[in-house]
Amino acid sequence: METLEHELRSHPFVGDLEPAYLTVLASCATNVEFPAHRFLFREGMHASGCFLIREGKVGLEIATLGRGPIVIETVGAGQVAGFSWLLEPHMYQFDGRAIEPVRAVALDGDELRARCEQDPRLGFELMRRFAHLAAERLQSTRLRLLDVYGTPHAPRH
Amino acid sequence: MEPATLQRVIDRAGLDQLLAAIARRGFRLIGPAVRDGVIVYDDISSSADLPAGWTDEQDGGHYRLRRRDDDALFGYAVGPQSWKRYLFPPTSVVWRSARDKDAGQDPGGAADGDANGAPDGAAGAGAPMAFIGVRSCELRAIAIQDRVFLGGQHTDPVYAGRREGVFLVAVNCGQAAATCFCVSMDAGPKAESGFDLALTELLDGERHEFLVEIGTGRGADVMSEVAGRPAGRTETQAADRVTEQTAASMGRHLDTGGIKDLLYGNFENPRWDDVAGRCLTCGNCTMVCPTCFCFSITDVTDLAGTEAEQQRSWDSCFTMDHSYIHGGSVRASSRSRYRQWMTHKLATWIDQFGTSGCVGCGRCITWCPVGIDITEEAAAIRASDGATGEEGHGDA
Amino acid sequence: MHPVTEPVTEPIAGPIAGPIAGPVRAPWLDREPWRVAATRPESHDTVTLELEPPPGRAFSFRPGQFNMLYVFGIGEVPISVSGDPAADGPVRHTIRDIGAVTHALCTRQPGQEVGVRGPYGTHWPLAEAEGGDVVVVAGGVGLPPLRPALYHLLAHRDRYRRIALLYGARTPADLLFPEELACWRGRFDVEVEVIVDAASGDWRGDVGVVPELVGRVPFDPPATTAFVVGPEVMMRFTIRALTRAGLSRDQIFLSAERNMQCATAMCGHCQLGPFLVCRDGPVFCYQALAPWFARREA
DSSP, rough: HHHHHHHHTTTTTTTSHHHHHHHHHHHHHEEEEEOOOOEOOOSSOOOOOOEEEESHHHEEEEETTTEEEEEEEEETOOOOOOOOSSSOOOOOSSSESSSEEEEEEEHHHHHHHHHHHOOOHHHHHHHHHHHHHHHHHHHHHHHHHHHTOOSSSSSOO | OGGGOOOOEEEEEHHHHHHHHHTTTOOOEEEEEETTTEEEEEESGGGGGGGGEEEEEEEEEEEEEEEEEOOOSSSSSSOOTTTTHSOOOEEEEEEEOOTTTTBBBBOOOOOOOSBBOTTTTTTTSSSOOEEEEOOOOHHHHHHHHHHTTTTSSSSSSSHHHHHEEEEEEEEEEEEEOOTTTTTTTTOSSSSSOOOEEEEEEEEEEEEEEEEEEEHHHHHHHTTSSSSOOEOOHHHHHHHHHHHHHHHHOOOOOOOTTHHHHHHHHHOOTHHHHHEEEEEEEEOHHHHHHOOOOOEEEEEEETTTTTEEEEEEEOOOOOGGGGEEEEEEEEEOSSEEEEEHHHHIIIHHHHHHHSOOSOOOOOOOTTTOOOOOOOOOOOOOHTTTOOOOOOOOOOOO | OOOOOSSSSSOOOOOOOOOOOOOOOOOGGGOOEEEEEEEEEEETTTTEEEOOOOOOOOOOOOOEEEEEETTTTTTTEEEEEEEEEOOOSEEEEEEOOOSHHHHHHTTTOOOOOOEEEEEOOOOOOOOTTTSSSSEEEEGGGGGHHHHHHHHHHHHHGGGOOEEEEEEEEGGGGOOSSSHHHHHHTTTTSSSEEEEEEEEEETOEESSSSSGGGGGSSSGGGGGEEEESSSHHHHHHHHHHHHHHOOGGGGEEEEEOOOOOSSSSSSSSSTTTTEEEEHHHOOOEEEHHHHHTTTTTTO
16 A cells, blocks of 8 residues: 555656555556556456556557558556546447556546545545546547648649 | 049039940949839930939839929939849849759769859859949948848858949939838938938029049949049038938938837837738839848759759748748738738848848838838827737637 | 838839849750669659769759759659769659659659759758757658758768658658668668558568657757658658647748749749748748648638
8 A cells, every 4th residue: 555655646647646545546546567468458347547657658549441450649657547537438439459558556536536426626636637637538539630741732832 | 632532523424424434344234224114223325314303202102204494303302123133133043053964963063164063143143233323221221231242151142143343323312202211221312321422402592513522442433434523612511411311301211219129119019900900912012122121942853854953032031931941831811921021121121131131222112012101100109009909829 | 032021012023224134044945864873663653763964064952942943845844863962973853653753753764764853842850850859750751851861861870969860751662762761770970760651570660650759769848959751741740749849830841732834933833931942942941831831722
């Protein structure tokens, strides 16, 4: 438990939470490891929680017919994979697969939601962080929507 | 001897002697002449070619020649052309080369003889030119283009070849058009310097004379072959009155106080939308402007593809191509293109070349098909300083 | 580079009776035939030309500068030098095939000639950045204009503290100079982060956008200089990320893109507000460019 709290404190996503909340989080946490290529979660599965990545890299993939899996985002050390646990219907939207061997702290989503219901301040604090994460992903997605490196549509010179 | 202050009085016969003396020195005489209902600058041989008794009536989108009730030779303001077309021709060939047949190689373009090199420019633009009847605003315009083509790190040989040795006979303005605002731009109506000779036409009843101010040694040299008399106090005072009256009768005014900061600070002023609603983006203003210098270079090959030349032609910031980079034009809207032109002319030019790009000649007002008036637009921006319209930052 | 603030109202005209002072030389006549020594495909649409100056011609340039490359009868385009500023021999230019002239350049064969004049423009402030950290941020075909700066930084590694290269491209197949990237990545004294917009399952690198990388490399904000080249949108967002990370405007340098036809500050096409990009750029300090950079259709 103490080790988990220590690991949570050293993770940028939650490290600055007040100690009492870190204790709460630790009570919902498990240390996990995934070898390369192993799935952390699969599209359509119940979103049982999220992963605070400590080492390695996770690819968020979407399976396509013919083209194989397409990686649409990577999440590395210090970042978080998975925010579907927070919102209904609590279902993973993408596959999460270890690109490199991953060490992470897994947070139990069901447990965490229950804690948030009990303590809205904790709920707001976590919601704020996940909203920020979602906004960053959205911005990244919008930028890529522009295809700024793509072939110009009106070549001339 | 102080030739710069030397003033003489000549009559119309003296003017012809003056033109002849310049021509004898090998200069090609270019001056005002009536062509197709306008006063243009063209080759002349004597004062008989000048627009005697003509004046021009100008306003926004309006130009008409009218008969004067005297025989003034320089009794008009400015026509659609400026001397720009002689120093910086509308089209020129800047480079020409032939493919090396033996080696089957493309020449990169070293200037090694007749095949490669710039046909215009150093190769000669013909005889040196004498400009007869250069207005004060036009002298300023030439000086402004000098900075662009000669004043930077690089020198344009076409311009330099034509500019070098040009003999400048200025004419102080005897009347202002309704579109004139050189006083606002501190560019006239009296030519203060930068000429070889400067004329002030003196018309008083039967009297038709010219006060000649000598600006250079070669101006004095020419004048030594012209019959005339030293100017007296009456004549110099009369000449001063001519330009004073012209200065007092400017048709337009442009407040240049803090104009750079004003335009830099009004990039999103809704007035640009207003003018864009009228502007046809035809580029006429840029063609008639005596300082507009933008050009584009096009490669042209013969049918066999063995000879290529690079042709340079006037370009205009009102075209879409002007700001084209791969993927599209930087300035796609007419709003942005008018804003670019006017902001360049009155503001960014100062940062780029150290002077304003406007001399107050009024040509852009006269020759705009819809009569857009740069002085009016500048005043409107000033009156609505700081307005930004409704445009928000769509950064949700 | 520093704008004049007051208009010059003194008469500046004058008859020019004698010869014009200084060398009157057509920029176009400075063009010389350079031989294509080698070509190297970098990606499906990008080629590096190694161009050999004429015998006896010593060519030198500063990282960030560009040459005007001319193809007989087709036209001329500005291309940044992408090779090592300290190297002798052929001069490298990396060109993306996006139009008539660039297509002609990309399909040149060894032994053929290309007309070259240059170098033109401003350069990366490599001397000024000494003693601090340097973050180099490239997007797409923005890497070639930065590669000479990277060569310089690595050749004088002891003059700088941390060095990072953050590079974004569309897909892994669009990455330029992959071998060099791998080589730099293998060094212990430079951080290399590469990110692509999208990838298939076998890509083991990052997927996302370049600004995200700014937070991933360590640098000391008050003592850092950033060099940024890429599509304008990418540069805008990268500047935001760098600013959030604590860099001030005068620590950020970028290379601006405008239509450059003459490269000699005469043709007027490359205007960007008070600047002529061919003369005052292409490398600008963001401090100077900022008021104009964010303006639409400037």
